[in-house]
Amino acid sequence: MAVYTQVSEEELARFVTGHGLGELRSCKGIAEGVENTNYLIETVKGRFILTLYEKRVAPENLPFYLGLMEHLASKGIACPLPVRDRDGEQVAELAGRAAAIVTFLDGISARLPTPRQCALLGQTLAQMHLAGSDYPRKLENSLGPQGWVQLYDRFKPRAHEVLPDLPAVVETEFAVLLPNWSTDLPKGVIHADLFPDNVFFLGDRLSGVIDFYFACNDLLAYDIGICLNAWCFDVSRRFDRDKAAALLGGYQSVRRLTPAEGRAIPVLARGAALRFLLTRAHDWIATPKDAIVKPHDPADYVARILQHRQMTRPADYGFED
Amino acid sequence: MAVYTQVSEEELARFVTGHGLGELRSCKGIAEGVENTNYLIETVKGRFILTLYEKRVAPENLPFYLGLMEHLASKGIACPLPVRDRDGEQVAELAGRAAAIVTFLDGISARLPTPRQCALLGQTLAQMHLAGSDYPRKLENSLGPQGWVQLYDRFKPRAHEVLPDLPAVVETEFAVLLPNWSTDLPKGVIHADLFPDNVFFLGDRLSGVIDFYFACNDLLAYDIGICLNAWCFDVSRRFDRDKAAALLGGYQSVRRLTPAEGRAIPVLARGAALRFLLTRAHDWIATPKDAIVKPHDPADYVARILQHRQMTRPADYGFED
Numbered sequence: 032m033a034v035y036t037q038v039s040e041e042e043l044a045r046f047v048t049g050h051g052l053g054e055l056r057s058c059k060g061i062a063e064g065v066e067n068t069n070y071l072i073e074t075v076k077g078r079f080i081l082t083l084y085e086k087r088v089a090p091e092n093l094p095f096y097l098g099l100m101e102h103l104a105s106k107g108i109a110c111p112l113p114v115r116d117r118d119g120e121q122v123a124e125l126a127g128r129a130a131a132i133v134t135f136l137d138g139i140s141a142r143l144p145t146p147r148q149c150a151l152l153g154q155t156l157a158q159m160h161l162a163g164s165d166y167p168r169k170l171e172n173s174l175g176p177q178g179w180v181q182l183y184d185r186f187k188p189r190a191h192e193v194l195p196d197l198p199a200v201v202e203t204e205f206a207v208l209l210p211n212w213s214t215d216l217p218k219g220v221i222h223a224d225l226f227p228d229n230v231f232f233l234g235d236r237l238s239g240v241i242d243f244y245f246a247c248n249d250l251l252a253y254d255i256g257i258c259l260n261a262w263c264f265d266v267s268r269r270f271d272r273d274k275a276a277a278l279l280g281g282y283q284s285v286r287r288l289t290p291a292e293g294r295a296i297p298v299l300a301r302g303a304a305l306r307f308l309l310t311r312a313h314d315w316i317a318t319p320k321d322a323i324v325k326p327h328d329p330a331d332y333v334a335r336i337l338q339h340r341q342m343t344r345p346a347d348y349g350f351e352d
Numbered sequence: 353m354a355v356y357t358q359v360s361e362e363e364l365a366r367f368v369t370g371h372g373l374g375e376l377r378s379c380k381g382i383a384e385g386v387e388n389t390n391y392l393i394e395t396v397k398g399r400f401i402l403t404l405y406e407k408r409v410a411p412e413n414l415p416f417y418l419g420l421m422e423h424l425a426s427k428g429i430a431c432p433l434p435v436r437d438r439d440g441e442q443v444a445e446l447a448g449r450a451a452a453i454v455t456f457l458d459g460i461s462a463r464l465p466t467p468r469q470c471a472l473l474g475q476t477l478a479q480m481h482l483a484g485s486d487y488p489r490k491l492e493n494s495l496g497p498q499g500w501v502q503l504y505d506r507f508k509p510r511a512h513e514v515l516p517d518l519p520a521v522v523e524t525e526f527a528v529l530l531p532n533w534s535t536d537l538p539k540g541v542i543h544a545d546l547f548p549d550n551v552f553f554l555g556d557r558l559s560g561v562i563d564f565y566f567a568c569n570d571l572l573a574y575d576i577g578i579c580l581n582a583w584c585f586d587v588s589r590r591f592d593r594d595k596a597a598a599l600l601g602g603y604q605s606v607r608r609l610t611p612a613e614g615r616a617i618p619v620l621a622r623g624a625a626l627r628f629l630l631t632r633a634h635d636w637i638a639t640p641k642d643a644i645v646k647p648h649d650p651a652d653y654v655a656r657i658l659q660h661r662q663m664t665r666p667a668d669y670g671f672e673d
Contacts, residue, residue: 040460056458059392062381071380137377139361
């Protein structure tokens, strides 16, 4: 939950009018998103999300993220559409921050997704991968294998404070994953943070995908690895093969994985678990004790890694070619 | 900002359906209100606020608060209307909390109200006082003069930790205010927490009054004293007589103050400042350093009290009879 930046009603009204949205009818700070300040606003033109970008989003990457949303929305993906201001800009300054307005999407996130929801997620993920294939901007993934090593170097001396066996877990994963990481799989634009929080459902359909602020160019199947970690473990951190099979089945109904991608699933899923373990452990150490936003528990991802170590065949993830 | 309690999507959908509101279309935790958890929800029937009452609201008082909103709304006051569930109840349990759904109100709060907005506030306050005159339920004000003394007793030994001169300020105020507190002025239902946060404007009209969780029976003019403190000081804590005159003028255009009420304004405004100083000082001490919600600064109200001490005539507040 987070409203880091307060905006005066005059500045807000001016910003909204400058986007051609007419008179502001309501504005509520919303308790979603850890990185940025978000307001749900309503005008005569409808509902929108106003985001003020806080320090963790690099302003120079905003054209990639917002351009991607516009690109995907134009291809029918249910993602927020950035509203350009009268100068044609997607990003402008508000209260000393880079800020943007995007369309609001209906729907509710699934706290514990069903297999059916995993299948819908898989379909949409594949549709996003296809829709992104001709997106012209590029942004390297700063949280790929090289990024993991750099990130770990930043908190290595204090890693044991998070969990006593964290250093051993990370070193083992590096030793196994770095030499086995595929680089010749199909690449493209990936969401890279597609947790259930970032997906909305309405009845039996997937109604929205949000939060493209980790999107980048990387292996398409790495995005699947991320979703397997984010969607297919239950509350007691146990892997649910049925959900994984549904997710992969949904994905393949839209975009068939290559044989090499299928073979890489165990390594990619395991790598994705390491990526989230590392960022969570880093944030755990970096977050002041009195912070407004509590960091996620890194132990969730140690538990996942221990299971991934036992799952070496694609079929262990419910993959069928 | 506060979302203390998380609700699963199934529980939420059941709760909303149980209120006859149809399918839930969206739900966002909102960063408003320090006391409770609030969600802005939307269904086919419109937008609503779902509130889960946290520990500071006594469940036994909810029928008073929610009944009052229903009563005032039925008389045309722009306040939230509680939605009764299929059993006719305004309050039901959700996620282990007492919870209620009320209608959503359009509008934006004024961070720094204009004299015109103060006049509108005065009018609406008087309309609320008249509309509440036949509300049958009763609830004593726990934050009247007796309540101040009891509250101060709870943190007196640590009062100097808040501000070194706090004990002296409080003792002086008790000595002046307690013997001079009027008890024979017109009484009725007061809002008792009508800060700018709790009032919405849309264009040139006042579109909503929210947050009735301090409402109670007390002197009507004490509510004016609270508003004078909450609306008529600028950001550098200086009293603005024009705003006060506008507020009182707006009020009197709807309900004329009695001569005794007019005379009591300086004491009532000063007492209201003491009430907020005491609750803020108490919360300042009681709030853990790592709390999600930061307490308000008590010094704002010491500054007000020092000015009230210089303003002994009703005319100092812009009052004209």
